[in-house]
Amino acid sequence: MTYQSITRIDLRRLILALTIASALISLANTFYASHQVQRQHLIENTLESNHAYATKLAASTEDFISGVQQQLKFSAAVIAANFQNKTILESETKRLRLQTDSFNSVMVINRYAEVLATSPDTLQIKGLTLETPGAIEAIKNKKPSISQPYVSTAGNLLIFISHPIILESGEYAGAVGGTIYLKQASVLNRLLGKHYYNDGSYIYVADQNKRIIYHPDIDRVGIIADDNSVIDNFSKQKSGKAQTKNSQGTEMLAGYALVPTTGWGIVAQRPKSATLAALDSLMLEVISKTLPIALLSLLMIWWCAKLISNPLRKLADSADAMDKPETEKNIQDVKSWYFESSELKRVMLTGIGILHKNINKLKDDVHTDPLTGLGNRRSMDLALSSWKATKTSFSVLAIDIDFFKHVNDTFGHDVGDIVLQKLAQHMRDVSRADDVICRIGGEEFLMLLPSTNAQIAAQVAERLRALVESSAFDAAGKITISLGVANWPDSSNEIVTVLKAADEMLYKAKKSGRNRVEVLS
Known part of the structure; x- marks a missing residue:
């Protein structure tokens, strides 16, 4: 084996090693950053949900008192x-x-x-x-x-x-x-004991003296919790959210709120490990989606390294023929090497760009609206594509809150968010397991009802309208909604036309006085 061939082989391997290392480091950094962002997002969402839940329970307890x-x-x-x-x-x-x-x-x-x-x-x-x-x-x-x-x-x-x-x-x-027993069945147990999670989440209540007056573990009722940072806030008349540890040393994500009349503090908390359990599966999905692109990029890197080695070999061959007249021309012909080096850099950037684009695409694949917990447009598109492929008929309910801008302008966006969340819950209350509920805009929603004709869909729409009209939305008081109904394929063979028809019926409902349902005849 000649010195020239050894040099050529080593150079190609070095180029491959450097480019592969660069790709892997960038990929690892991207995964790490994505992991940290998603982790913090899950924690913040859980803290906020628990705070909202504790606040709701505190309000219910206040009403009971x-x-x-x-x-x-x-x-x-x-x-x-x-x-x-x-x-x-x-x-x-x-x-x-x-x-x-x-x-x-x-x-x-x-x-x-x-x-x-x-x-x-x-x-x-x-x-x-x-x-x-x-x-x-x-x-x-x-x-x-x-x-x-x-x-x-x-x-x-x-x-x-x-x-x-x-x-x-x-x-x-x-x-x-009247007495309310704390270690026996009582109205307090019934009021606070309806907790529907089985992932280690639970509710407990303490008074201003740090004495636990309700806990799912009956042996904890009546004890003084001196070493609990969340309970310490009750004596300061505070409510909010915090990361803490329970008496068993388990890291918990807690939301807490006070009952004004009694000064009791209600705490809703969930194990941090349960919140982050979904993160592992999410990251595995990211890896499975990006691995084919990564393998394709490595194949392109190998090919580019081979292209780089060819002009370098020509330069080496020219160096061995310095005495020949055509050598100068041959060396001038190799000047395109700089262009090829630039191209390698471009390919590498393109490869990494593809990986970033794929990760961003995965982030966009999150199907849930973070405020209401309903689906977003992507979940809507997936459902429509599936039903079209299987020729499953469906009805569309286009829903809009009447005068929602007035709610935001008068009570603030925080109250507006609560209105959206409660409306979302009402839509869940009147829907079936197979129905798809989506938030497609600020106060605009869609309900997609598979295997449902327009007549049945109109009944569902009217039930939802009546439920909303009869409900109180906290500080916002009473609100109403307008609804438009259309059906595929009865209204049109084109899904886009059906969606537009439902929207047109919605605007017809608004023009006809709001708080009503209009069905495409």
Whole structure:
């Protein structure tokens, strides 16, 4: 083997090694950056979702507290008018406990904390003078009260909610109150225990003294959580979201909110590992999609390296024939080497550009609208393509919120986002598993109903319209929607024409007064 051939082979390998290393480093950097961006996105979405969930539960709990206080107020008025009638006192405590099932037990006490009536009778405390914190606080304050958790005379860990009894003369006579047990079945368990996730997510509640008053692990109820950074924020009247660790040391993504009347803090949290579990499969999908392009790029690199070695070999051959007249011309002919070097660089940049383009394309393949959780235009296109290929008929519901700009301008975009999310939930409520719901614009939505004729689709549209009209949208109050309905292939054989027809029906509904459904006849 000659020195010339060794040099030529080594140079080609060096070029291949350098170009392959460059491609792999760039690819690895792209994967790393994509992984970090997606990871942070998943974490932020989970934190925001848990905060919204905790806020919703806090609002529901606040409504419940207000409701039971109103019940107690009404009963206090009934009892005040019949304070000396023991039969009515017993009847009222029984009614108050059984009518709404809000309390585990109900009692009437006089101003000396003596129990005058109870329900159920099994408590066996009638005639006793209570020295429990809840009763003492109610007698002392002489106003509506919600106690801190304490152990009752019967040995139950509970919360006592009371209302004063004021006679017609204005004299304070005592209090009527109900208990909510914390370690037994109660309305609090039913209110907070309906959690539909099975990935390690859970809800717990703590009071301002850091005592846990609700937890799916009953053994945790009643303990003081001193080493919990989320609970520390409750005493500061804060709500929000945070990454934390639970008592088992598991990293959690928590959202928390306060119940204003009681000062309780409700925490909704999900294991960080469960949130990031989907990231691995997503990155594997990215690799599987980019690997063919990467292999094609490496093949192009090898071919380009071979092209580079050919002019270099000609230069070496010319160097061996310096004494020949044609050598100068031959060397001049090799001047295109610089152009070829430039081309190699261009090919490499093109190859990396293809990889970046493919990764960007994968990012665009995310089918979900991040605000509402509905599909986007890509999911719509996939569904339509599939139904067209299988000749599956479908109906289109074009939906638009009436005067949505007024909502944003009056209440702000945060309220507008809540309206969009609640409307999305209403659309899910009236849809089937096979239906495709998409957000295609700011306040514009589509519902695609496979194997559904226009008549049935119009009924679905009317049901959705009525549901939205009858619902309250938090700060925005009442809103309405307009809908347009068309069918493929009844309305047209062209899917684009059907979509346009549904849109035209939507605008017809708006022009006809809004809050209505128009169907292409």
